[in-house]
Amino acid sequence: MTDAKQKHASPLMVVVAFATVYLVWGSTYFFIQRAVSHIPPFLIGAMRFLAAGIIMLTWCALRGEKIFNPQQIRPAVISGLLLLLIGNGTVIWAEQTLPSSLVAVLVSSAPIWFVLLDKPKWKENFTSKSTLTGLFIGFAGVILLFSEQTGKALSGGGGIMRIVGLIAIVLSSMSWAGGSLYSKYNGKGSASINTGWQMLSAGIAFVPISLLSGEWQSFQWQTVPASSWLSVVYLIFMGSLAGYSAYVWLLQVRPATQVSTYAYVNPVVAVLLGVFFANEHMTVTQILGLAIILTSVLLINLAKYRKEKQTVVTDEKISVTRKIIVANTGAVNCDN
Numbered sequence: 001m002t003d004a005k006q007k008h009a010s011p012l013m014v015v016v017a018f019a020t021v022y023l024v025w026g027s028t029y030f031f032i033q034r035a036v037s038h039i040p041p042f043l044i045g046a047m048r049f050l051a052a053g054i055i056m057l058t059w060c061a062l063r064g065e066k067i068f069n070p071q072q073i074r075p076a077v078i079s080g081l082l083l084l085l086i087g088n089g090t091v092i093w094a095e096q097t098l099p100s101s102l103v104a105v106l107v108s109s110a111p112i113w114f115v116l117l118d119k120p121k122w123k124e125n126f127t128s129k130s131t132l133t134g135l136f137i138g139f140a141g142v143i144l145l146f147s148e149q150t151g152k153a154l155s156g157g158g159g160i161m162r163i164v165g166l167i168a169i170v171l172s173s174m175s176w177a178g179g180s181l182y183s184k185y186n187g188k189g190s191a192s193i194n195t196g197w198q199m200l201s202a203g204i205a206f207v208p209i210s211l212l213s214g215e216w217q218s219f220q221w222q223t224v225p226a227s228s229w230l231s232v233v234y235l236i237f238m239g240s241l242a243g244y245s246a247y248v249w250l251l252q253v254r255p256a257t258q259v260s261t262y263a264y265v266n267p268v269v270a271v272l273l274g275v276f277f278a279n280e281h282m283t284v285t286q287i288l289g290l291a292i293i294l295t296s297v298l299l300i301n302l303a304k305y306r307k308e309k310q311t312v313v314t315d316e317k318i319s320v321t322r323k324i325i326v327a328n329t330g331a332v333n334c335d336n
Contacts, residue, residue, distance in 0.1 A: 026269025053200025080198030082179025
């Protein structure tokens with residue numbers, strides 16, 4: 001990404017995009033909880049991603065883009081299943097038994113798994129003191145949250161399903177990181193088309209899972225309140241279309257380390273919405289766990305920022321050196 005490209009981005013659009021990623025993605029945990037209280041989780045996934053995928057691909061087709069490219073569809077489908085079917089699907093399922101605020105805190109640990117699963121970057125990551133320190137601190141925060149919930153389950157206050165939900169969220173973060181990395185190294189073509197196929201493939205995959213789990217047999221459409229339906233609509237248009245599109249656009253016009261700051265803001269937004277509007281209660285242990293995990297993300301991103309800054313400085317020095325060489329060469333030719 002060149003600096004010139006970043007400068008051409010409208011400052012107002014950058015602010016709007018950041019606000020969308022910060023607030024919308026942070027609020028999705030709250031709206032998932034509202035939806036899943038009356039609609040089965042896998043059915044939510046099917047409706048959300050089928051609708052969003054169809055809308056996105058239709059929009060790309062109207063713009064004249066070629067949406068049926070097998071070489072582009074295959075990696076998009078694989079990354080979509082990892083990111084949205086497993087990654088997001090487990091979040092929806094887990095919020096049946098876990099508060100949205102706690103889920104958001106655990107999901108904020110995703111950068112830890114990015115470091116561990118990004119094999120081409122292992123040498124760089126595991127030789128950085130900031131990154132290694134961030135990993136250890138992050139795992140300490142996750143273990144702290146697990147210990148509290150395990151204690152509640154063993155005492156009969158939380159139930160074994162809360163433990164299963166916690167494990168599912170950890171697997172969700174791993175799958176999200178793995179899917180993102182697979183898309184990064186194998187994705188081809190337009191980002192909008194990739195996103196469309198990711199959502200559409202996940203939505204299609206949710207349908208048989210919903211049928212096999214018996215969701216449709218006991219589900220009664222007429223009993224669902226308007227608030228739950230509106231939550232699904234919000235997840236389709238704001239969470240899956242506006243939020244993700246803003247995120248992809250920001251990656252094109254702003255440094256990746258700056259865009260990744262959503263990992264700090266999303267859990268805070270989710271916690272505030274859960275506490276003030278869903279009557280959720282954050283314990284001292286959960287607040288401490290949030291602080292520890294966010295500190296680990298800060299340290300990991302700090303190492304990446306230093307690396308990117310060093311690379312930029314090196315590139316600038318090389319560019320200046322080339323200009324001097326060219327200038328000197330031109331002067332010698334003139335003398336001759």
